[in-house]
Amino acid sequence: MRTADIRSRFLDFFAARGHHVVPSAPLPTPDPTLLFVNAGMVPFKPYLTGEAPAPWPRATSVQKCVRTLDIEEVGRTTRHGSFFQMNGNFSFGDYFKEEAVAFAWELSTAPQADGGYGLDPGRIWVTVHHSDDEAAAIWRRVAGLPAERIVRRGDEDNFWSMGVPGPCGPCSELYYDRGPAYGREGGPAVDEDRYMEFWNLVFMQYERGEGAGKTGYPLLGELPRRNIDTGMGLERMATLLQGVDNLYEIDETRPVLDRAAELTGTRYGADHRSDVRLRVVADHVRTALMLLADGTAPGNEGRGYVLRRILRRAVRSVRLLGYEDPALRELLPAARDCMAHSYPEVAEDFDRISQQAYAEEDAFRSTLRQGTTVLDTAVAEVKADGGRLLPGAKAFLLHDTYGFPIDLTLEMAEEQGVEVDRDGFAALMAEQRERARADARARKSAGALDTSLLRPVLDAHGPTDWRAYDTLLTESRVLALLGPGGGPVRAVRSGEIATVVLDRTPFYAESGGQDSDAGRLTGASVEAEVLDVQRPLPGLVVHQVRVTAGELGVGDTVQAAVDAEWRLGARQAHSATHVLHAALRQVLGPGALQSGSYNRPGHLRLDFPWRGPLGPMARAEVEEAANRALRRDLPVDVRWMPLAEAKALGALALFGETYGERVRVVEIGGAWSRELCGGTHVDHASQVGVVALTAESSVGAGMRRLEAAVGFEGFGYLARERDLVARLAEQLQAPRDRLPERVSALLDRLKTADQQAADLRRRTAQAHAAELAASAADVHGTLLVTTVTDDDARALALAVRDRLPADRPGVAAIATTTSGRATLTIALNPRATTAGLSAATLVKSALSGRGGGTAEVAQGGGIPAEELGAALNGLKGLLARE
Missing domain, CATH: 2.40.30 (Elongation Factor Tu (Ef-tu); domain 3)
Structure with missing residues (x-):
């Protein structure tokens, strides 16, 4: 049975039993403490906790989920996956244990011809909380389970709470015996590989108090309205019904794994290391597809960073399997074809999704090249100093600055005969995590009301x-x-x-x-x-x-009055955002979908997926298309309608937003701009006034940002631009339409002057270099030149080095001072390095460790200018010891 069919069968079963079918919420959540939906109950949390009344007495859903806390374990075991789907049925003060058990048993064991999953009842085990005699009795009565297949377990396994004061209760889990080929007999308490958990029924019947952990809190009493929250792992059920070993081999994952194996010439099952990498690819490509489909874009913070890390781990795993070419262009379509049966939007929106993914891969491949250069240099320095241990700080720099995964650093260092200080790296990572946690705690306490x-x-x-x-x-x-x-x-x-x-x-x-x-x-x-x-x-x-x-x-009774000018500006900016979005799609095509926006009176910004800058011509076309719409005074119409009707009309939804059964549709010019939106808007497009693009920039790989001034502020921006052009025309004594030519001519003249000045400095430096080389001091057989200059220290050091006699070791040490701090550059000739000297070692020794480079050229700085003389004199002592 296909995974998509397991999904639809679950929803059909509960819909036939009075449950309202709720679409999956987008993976990004509005909760500032949670990056992504990580459990099926998350969208229902306000109803389960009593924060809001439930719109229905019972509901069912198949919720997309992402968990990344144990991302390093993905692929290492066959239990962990970062993206998964949770089938759930929920009761909000309606039915309770008896009905929940009966529903789960019926759907699990009913023949497939009758709408069930057809599991063998004789191979199903259940667990209950050790105190829950009621649940045990229900399982015996409803399912006829013998006592030996009803296992009682403690709080760690069979009692649920959200970790904070609020609803809690015992749970009952269903397991399926996959047979002796998967492990030992004895039930789930003995072997959870053989006995696979596939469904968890949570009975929310108590209120818990303050306390830590799973047992360190009191139960305050029974809830006035008891709830049911169940979760059946869709991938787990697919594993059972498709007769495969694990979640990586089901129909929504295996084709991606097989395509990766085909690209890399690897056979799945041949060796553990390759299998791990293939599983990482299969999981991460699917996860990235679903995150991109729900509007997450790769970035350096929060959700964007998680997606970026997932994409890069996938690309890196393919690379480690030996495939050097761009891989996502081959793998992402395979994931699309797997998931489109359940989520048609991944196919409908694949142009945008793939554009962002491919841009991120291209950026990471460039990062790999840069990071490899840094790593090679660091390894050369370690070897030059006679060491075999790459400092943890260098590995952390590669990870933090260049996005270089630590396992890639470990492997590449090993290939060059160098180990990595893993303890040092782990300590720096721990410090970074603690800073991140502290920052998150600070944001949570500062940015969220209690x-x-x-x-x-x-x-x-x-x-x-x-x-x-x-x-x-x-x-x-x-x-x-x-x-x-x-x-x-x-x-x-x-x-x-x-x-x-x-x-x-x-x-x-x-x-x-x-x-x-x-x-x-x-x-x-x-x-x-x-x-x-x-x-x-x-x-x-x-x-x-x-x-x-x-x-x-x-x-107190008060008059609450909105600033009318502020609201007018907000309406103009929000309508202008819709107009600009429609203009983008008109000029660039349907792939230019809004991926985020912000608007306030007089200003808007809009993010959208696109590879590379738009260019002056495209920007001008977009701005013109937007303002033509304003000039045509397109009508703005706001209507409420069922979500299904809005989708049928083609209304665009903002990625990451959650919509109810009835939605608000804002149209500007009918179908020209039709979006789901809860904001305030003008009545006619002409009321916006003007949209003046002020900036375009990159906000991550494959993501661009447009900013614009709107309304009165837009006219002000254009007036300032007009005045600036007038002043330039007056100062350059040129007509306005000839300004670009005049400025270009001036830049050419400046470029020529700069080149002439550089040539003069180079000739002066060369003459100076000859003089300095001639004055070299002999320090125990090594020629040493030291001086302080205002010229380019690196260029002068190289020039002096090249003029020292080739048959004797030569060292050129050139220093500069700026704002009371000194910088030192050291260059060695080939005879000096052959003799065992190292520029990097000399710089570090002279500057107390402040500096680095290669054996031939190194640089360091940061010491007070008054200490420079001592540092240069110290070089003589160092050479004397050599």
Whole structure:
């Protein structure tokens, strides 16, 4: 049975039993503490924790998930995969243990002809929590399982919580006995390779308190509404039903592995090392495909860095298998063909996906070349000093600066007869991880409100009456205040900054790339400036305000007023973003899909996948297409409709956003621009005024960013450009249309003057070099030249070295000083290196370790200028000892 069929069969089964089918949420999550969805229950978390009422009593989904905490284990074992799919059925205060067990047993064991999976009931084992007599009894009653196949286990295995105070409960896991070929008898407590877990049923029935670990917390009592959260591993079930050994051999993964084996001339199963690399390729190419499909772009931070690392590990693994050519062009289409049965968007959007992936591979191949050069130089230095251990700091530099994986460094160093200081590297990596964790903790504490303090407000008063689409002014009541210290307060005074919850508000909360509104709260005895507006919980809008006069208290009635000019600017910028996006697609083609945006009054930026700069002509075409749309005064129409209808209309969705059953569609000129959007917009395109492109830049491999000034600010930008051209024309005494020619002529003259000056400096240096070489001092048979210069120290050192007699060891040490610090360059002639001298060693010795290079040429610096004389004199002592 194909994996896609296992997936659809699961959804059909639960839909027939009253479950609402919920589409998979995108892999990127809006949760700042979580990069990607890593479990099937993540999209349902607000309903399971009580943060928001569930829209349905029961639901089912097949959720895409990515886990990268154990990415180094991918391929080493056959259990670990970074991308996986979790089939789940959920009950929100509806059914509980008996029905959950019955559903799982029926679907697992019913014949395939009747819509089940047809597993042999005699080979299914289950585990329950040691205290859960109820679950054990249900398994005996519903499934007829004998006691010996119902295994009781402890908290570590069969009790679930989210790691924080909130819902928790026992769980029951289903295992399938794959037979003696896979391990020992005795059930899952003895061998979890033979007995493969394929389904976990979580019974959320308790509330847990504070505490660490899986057992260090109290149970506070029963939940008022008990929930069911189950997860069946789709890849695990495919492994069982397709009769293969592991998840790398199922139909959605094996074709990628086979294509990698074909490219590299490797046979899967021949040796462990090659098998690991083939599995890494198969997993990572599929994972990258799905992340790119959901709008993640390679980058240097957060989600982008995870994707970049996954792509580079795949490329590197193919390289280590002996394939030197670009590999993703062969492998990514194989992954697309595997996944398109379940996710048609990977085929529909493959042009954009592949463009980004191939650009990243090209960039990494260039990085590999640079890193290889750095590594070769470092290995040469180690050998020149008589060592055999590459410092951990050098391996870390290769990893951190050049993106060089440590295992590649280890292998290449080994090929050259050098080991790597792995302990030193590990220590530096640990320091970096701790800095990253500390930074994440700081961002979490600084950038996120304590939702536990706001949830009672939502529970007591319900969702905020949000009027941002309808009005700029409401009469509102203060429901709650969080003071400057973050905790609840009854009142805040002039000069203090506080978080305010109102019963109703006209303020737009930051979302969908649009900045939040600005404005004021005004009461009988208070004035406050609104600084920021957010939605920390579904349905709850909160305002960060600065009290400018009087006192604001809980229960006060205030007028909440949006700054009308600010909102107009925001509407212009957001509509301009849609217009620019449509213009990009009109000029560049459908592959130029928005991958992120930000807009505020007067300004917008828009990211989109593209290889290389647009160029002046393409930029001009895009800008003209956008402004022609504004001149035509295209109508702006906003409609609510079912998600399926919006998709049928071809409405574009922003990558990474999660949409409900009903969506808001914004059209500008009908089908010309049709997007799902929750932002505020103008009524007619002409109200935008003008879109003036101000910048285009790279924001990662295969990703470009356009920035533009909009509306009044756009006119201001064009006016400043006009004035600048006028001043240049006046200063250069040229008509405006001749300015490019005049500037080009001036640049040519400057280039010629620079070349002449460089030639003069070179001749002067050569003459100076001859004089310095003639004045070389004899230090125990080695000719030594030392001097301080204002010229190019490296060029002068090389020139002096080349003029020293070839039959005697020669050392040229040339120093410069800048801003009170000194730099030293040392160059050796061939006779000196043959005699065993090393420029790198001399620089490090003279400057107390500050410097590096090769045996022939090295440079270092950073010492105070007043210490330079001693350093140069110290060279004589070093040569004397030699």
